[in-house]
Amino acid sequence: MNIRILRPSIGRATLIGSALAVSVSLLSAVGLASHAFDGAPTERDPSPIAYEDDEEGSLSALTAFSATASQLHGSIDTVAYQQAYRGTTYDKEAYVYVPDTYSPDSPANIVYLTHGWQGSAEGLAEGIAPVIDRLTDSGQLSPTLVVFATYYPDRSFATDDYEDDYELNRFFATTEIDTVIDRVESTYTTFAHGDTSDQSLQDSRTHRAFGGFSMGATTTWDVFSMRPQYFYGYMPMAGESWIGRETDADIDQIAHLIAAGAERADYGAQDFRILASVGSDDPALWDMSPQLEQLQLDYPDLMTPGSLQLWIDEGEDHSMASIQNQVAHDLPRLLPQA
Numbered sequence: 624m625n626i627r628i629l630r631p632s633i634g635r636a637t638l639i640g641s642a643l644a645v646s647v648s649l650l651s652a653v654g655l656a657s658h659a660f661d662g663a664p665t666e667r668d669p670s671p672i673a674y675e676d677d678e679e680g681s682l683s684a685l686t687a688f689s690a691t692a693s694q695l696h697g698s699i700d701t702v703a704y705q706q707a708y709r710g711t712t713y714d715k716e717a718y719v720y721v722p723d724t725y726s727p728d729s730p731a732n733i734v735y736l737t738h739g740w741q742g743s744a745e746g747l748a749e750g751i752a753p754v755i756d757r758l759t760d761s762g763q764l765s766p767t768l769v770v771f772a773t774y775y776p777d778r779s780f781a782t783d784d785y786e787d788d789y790e791l792n793r794f795f796a797t798t799e800i801d802t803v804i805d806r807v808e809s810t811y812t813t814f815a816h817g818d819t820s821d822q823s824l825q826d827s828r829t830h831r832a833f834g835g836f837s838m839g840a841t842t843t844w845d846v847f848s849m850r851p852q853y854f855y856g857y858m859p860m861a862g863e864s865w866i867g868r869e870t871d872a873d874i875d876q877i878a879h880l881i882a883a884g885a886e887r888a889d890y891g892a893q894d895f896r897i898l899a900s901v902g903s904d905d906p907a908l909w910d911m912s913p914q915l916e917q918l919q920l921d922y923p924d925l926m927t928p929g930s931l932q933l934w935i936d937e938g939e940d941h942s943m944a945s946i947q948n949q950v951a952h953d954l955p956r957l958l959p960q961a
Contacts, residue, residue, distance in 0.1 A: 695756045697722040699748060704806040706776065706799050713776040717803055718748045719811065720769040722759040730814045731766040732830045732958045735803065737774055737795065739837025739862070740785035744773040747836070750943045754950050765960040768811055772803050774842060788838045789865050796845035800833075804853070824853045832957050834858025836946050837907065840899075841865045844881060847897065851884040856957035857897045860949045861941055863910040878917040882925060892930040898957055899932065900949040902939035 700719045705712050725731050738747045748771040758764040774788070774795035775781055805819045814827035824831075833846045833854050840862025847857050848866055866872075866880045885895060899915060901908045915933055918926045934952055939945035 695752060696760050697725075697752075697756050699752055702770075702807055702810060704802055706802050708776045708794065708799075711776070715773070715776070716744070717770050717772040717807065718744055719807060720748065720752045720755055720771070721811070722756070722764075722766055722768075724759060724766040725768065725811075726766075727812045729766070730812050730816065730830070731768050732832075733768045733770065733808065733811075733813045734832045734834060734856070734858075734954070734957065735770045735772060735800065736833075736858075737772050737835040737839040737842055739835070739839050740788055741781045742773075742836070742839070743775075743778075744771040747771050747839075747946075750947060751950055754947050755954065758951065758955060763955045767954075767958070768807075768813065770803065770807055772799075774799065774839075785838060789841065789868065792838055792842040792865070793845055796842050797849050800846065800850065828853055829855045829959055832856030832858065834860065834957075835862070836860045837862045837941065840907075847895070848881050848884045851888055851890065851895065855895055855959075857895065858950075858953050858957055859897070859899050859911075860946060861901045861905050861907040861911075863907065863914050874913060874917045875921065877914060878921045881914070881918060882922050885925060890925070892925055892927040895930055896957065897926075897931045898934065898953040900934040900936060900953055902936045902941065902945040904938065904940040905945065907941065908935070 698721050700721055702717045702719055704715055704717065706715055707713075722731075736747060736751065738744065751769070751771070755764065755767070755769050759767070772795075774791045776791070780787075780791060804824065808815045808819050808824075809817055814830040815823045816827075831854050833843055833850075834857065835841075835843045837860070840859035841864060843857050843859040843862070844864035845866060846854060848864075864877060864881050867877045870876075872880065888894075899911060901911055911933070915931065918931060934949070936945050936948045936952075939948060
């Protein structure tokens, strides 16, 4: 396997921050969010994590990540694939963290992650791979492949307006994810055992998860609504659902649309796990909390404390440091141990 030297989208951050964090039941979390409303900022849209695209910054970032990659016990592979979008076929790459505990002879859990507005698969991998490596090395995480993918067809789609992303989020959740799964799980040994047929993916869903940060979290909610037959675990970090946005759906309608896929599949609370998370100082908290509360109120038998949880990263905002904390807290609990 190749160790890919990746270009990060941010400066290097502490692998797992020492910020205090609190784990609360969902209703308690909503109470905390309500308290936070008293000091709500006037601008609630989170800023993107900066993407370094200039030549000098890229060289510096490559040097920095080279040092980080050389210290990983696992490796990062590059998986190339093609994706058609609006009549054009794009050459794309996803990055796969492969733990040193992985063996082609034994199936591994698999988690798909995607970034937020103006982010990149490379940047997310650079920030998160060391955290996953440490979780694996410490025995907190069973053999787990982690796929870092981008919903941008190419960098020209990363505009100055984050609302432009949602069409791409929806496309990734409903179409491109199938391409990525087929390419990755026909290459690595997961519980699908190389068979990426619809039935095989459904049969192996308890060992597959999807997550994302910010607009990647918005993608995650769409995956839960529209592709629940393929995934058991969901890790939306610092982002609410935008489903129903095009029709100005109210909060009850949004809750119905989010839960629709699980209801169609006749799933119970034991058939999925949503581990939502956000920093206490992140503006996304104000958007996530009402939706999560409504889901529990409208679907108490489906959205139970076991199937839907919110973890608040105390003192952190919309940052890579908080992503690292959220992944460290939630990833070991997202799927059954392989």
